[in-house]
Amino acid sequence: MIDPVLPTYNRAPLSFVSGEGSWLVEKDGRRFLDLGAGIAVNALGHAHPGLTKALTDQAGALWHTSNLYHIPQQETLAEKLVEATFADTCFFTNSGTEACELAVKMARKYWSSQGSDRHVILAFTGSFHGRSAAGIAAAGSEKMTAGFGPLLPGFRHLPFGDHDALRAAMAEPDVAAVILEPVQGEGGIVPVPDQCLKGLRDACDETGALMILDEVQCGMGRTGRLFAHEWAGVTPDMMMVAKGIGGGFPLGALLATENAARGMTAGTHGSTYGGNPLACAVGNAVMDTVADEDFLAEVRRKAGTFRQALEGLVASHPEVFEAVRGSGLMLGLKCRVPAGDVVQAAYGQETCIVPAADNVVRLLPPLNITDDDLREAAVRLDRAAASLVPA
Ligand SMILES: *Cc1c(COP(=O)(O)O)cnc(C)c1O
Numbered sequence: 353m354i355d356p357v358l359p360t361y362n363r364a365p366l367s368f369v370s371g372e373g374s375w376l377v378e379k380d381g382r383r384f385l386d387l388g389a390g391i392a393v394n395a396l397g398h399a400h401p402g403l404t405k406a407l408t409d410q411a412g413a414l415w416h417t418s419n420l421y422h423i424p425q426q427e428t429l430a431e432k433l434v435e436a437t438f439a440d441t442c443f444f445t446n447s448g449t450e451a452c453e454l455a456v457k458m459a460r461k462y463w464s465s466q467g468s469d470r471h472v473i474l475a476f477t478g479s480f481h482g483r484s485a486a487g488i489a490a491a492g493s494e495k496m497t498a499g500f501g502p503l504l505p506g507f508r509h510l511p512f513g514d515h516d517a518l519r520a521a522m523a524e525p526d527v528a529a530v531i532l533e534p535v536q537g538e539g540g541i542v543p544v545p546d547q548c549l550k551g552l553r554d555a556c557d558e559t560g561a562l563m564i565l566d567e568v569q570c571g572m573g574r575t576g577r578l579f580a581h582e583w584a585g586v587t588p589d590m591m592m593v594a595k596g597i598g599g600g601f602p603l604g605a606l607l608a609t610e611n612a613a614r615g616m617t618a619g620t621h622g623s624t625y626g627g628n629p630l631a632c633a634v635g636n637a638v639m640d641t642v643a644d645e646d647f648l649a650e651v652r653r654k655a656g657t658f659r660q661a662l663e664g665l666v667a668s669h670p671e672v673f674e675a676v677r678g679s680g681l682m683l684g685l686k687c688r689v690p691a692g693d694v695v696q697a698a699y700g701q702e703t704c705i706v707p708a709a710d711n712v713v714r715l716l717p718p719l720n721i722t723d724d725d726l727r728e729a730a731v732r733l734d735r736a737a738a739s740l741v742p743a
Pocket residue numbers: 446447448449450480481482483533537538566567568569570594595
């Protein structure tokens with residue numbers, strides 16, 4: 353008999369009932385160190401007093417009105433995002449994949465509003481853009497698309513890292529846009545080198561194709577800059593944001609330049625919930641903390657020490673781990689044993705980590721994790737690795 357909850361997930365036999373900072377409490381009372389942060393969502397950890405206050409204050413005043421009306425919390429958050437980034441305008445969603453939907457629509461509308469039929473969006477192997485019809489068509493992997501055809505047309509897939517293939521594909525006159533993650537997350541924590549992002553920006557400038565960055569996982573301070581593309585010194589035409597921006601409350605956004613958004617006039621897109629007062633009250637509190645330069649400097653400092661600890665872990669357990677990769681507090685351990693075994697071993701040490709493709713385990717701790725908790729993380733991961741090899 354089918355489970356009352358549609359069985360699309362492979363869940364661990366754990367249920368958490370409360371949390372504080374980087375810690376989760378299981379219903380049996382065990383305390384787990386959370387190095388997954390709900391897949392890079394709990395950017396400020398669990399039960400953050402400022403976020404709790406923002407949410408409960410708003411909950412006592414007004415939850416939802418719809419976008420039939422002005423939403424001051426939404427306008428404030430949009431102004432903050434515009435102020436802090438390349439963007440001139442933002443559309444709020446409830447998730448990352450909805451931001452992808454709008455990116456695809458906006459890219460098509462950009463060209464159609466100029467009387468052009470350019471509509472093809474280039475995407476890369478190993479990418480992940482969410483589970484909507486546009487998201488799976490954009491990422492294109494068999495694992496996500498099998499049985500769901502016919503897929504949304506208009507995507508062309510390129511092997512990640514193949515510059516010749518990219519150059520050839522960009523030369524096609526029907527290319528409207530390119531979409532990519534500056535650091536692939538689900539694909540196994542694979543950063544795009546700064547030089548490649550720069551090269552892609554140049555290629556987009558030459559052909560007029562729009563550059564769409566998916567910063568749903570790598571954005572909002574995760575790499576130690578507010579957005580990951582800042583490391584490369586380039587700016588996109590559109591950027592998808594979600595996960596960390598809501599700190600655990602469902603919130604996403606598509607940020608765009610005025611030029612990229614030119615076709616999106618009243619009535620061309622909408623969302624009932626998107627950017628509602630509750631979500632934006634929390635989003636504003638997250639932005640106020642994470643967009644602060646001192647906070648980001650702390651993320652970079654902690655990332656440096658944690659990465660060193662992980663390099664040590666790889667050196668001490670060469671039969672379990674092959675290498676550390678990633679950027680900031682978006683780190684991956686490439687495993688020599690099945691990544692699933694490493695995740696299980698970490699559960700054995702009351703530690704949550706997240707599997708990814710390419711036999712990688714992801715470490716995505718809250719951005720405000722303490723130095724003590726990072727030291728404890730290294731100790732627990734060391735024990736987990738030791739438990740995997742017969743003494
Ligand atoms: C998680 C993720 C998405 C999808 O976000 P949802 O909120 O799950 O829809 C899209 N792109 C990237 C890079 C992600 O990591």
